[in-house]
Amino acid sequence: MVDTVEVDGGVLEQWGPEELHEAFRKGEAAIIDVRTPQEFAFEHIRGALLDPLASFEPSALPSQEGKRLVFHCGSGVRSRRVAEACLAAGFGRVAHLEGGFAAWKQAGLPYVAIDPASGGQRMVGGEA
Template identity: 40%
Template sequence: MKFIQENILLIAVALVSGAMLLWPYLRRTTGGPSVNPAEATQLMNREDALVVDVREPGEYGAGHILGARNVPLSRIDDTPVAKKKDKPVIVYCDSGNRSAKAAAALRRQGFARVVNLAGGLGAWQQAGLPVEK
């Protein structure tokens, strides 16, 4: 007990450091599986994956992945995304945060093959892949 009292600051720093190390891992796992832009392109070309942009309509209008369907995160629960729930679905936003929430919502709706585009539209553009307006 004396050790804990004398080293409370050291223990607090160790706990905070451990939490900071685990945070990226926990964020990644809560959104489910994610794919990079190259893997997303393969899913689109080989398995005819549905691409869903969960950004707001104004953001979608400024530029989106070719053929992407716009279903804002705020409407993901009340907008039908696809008829076949076994078809692969790729969700994305600007950075991957909103799309992780959307992916979890789609899984709750029964979609079996939902993946999040890691890094969102920013990663897609950095990979030199096309967008349309």
């Protein structure tokens, strides 16, 4: 279930990991990772786009027509800050992954990680 909160005259959607995974799998959501490039390189959701908080600019985001943009970070703190910045910039509705990447991994959902044995990438978790 997606919870909603009113913030700055807009709506902040707080998605759970299972809802985001299902919407992403169906092509209904795009995932925007706001962590650092180093965090992303170490492990990330396959298909997520990187737009780090340090250089984030709401006006540079693509349209949400056809797909909901859902922000995520490690714990949900940075992604909520980004979502609130978008609302302050005039977006009417934005979304973030509540609990962040930690919640995604705790739910056993798939992600890409560095394999310490080979230094290459490997899939971890359930089916993509």
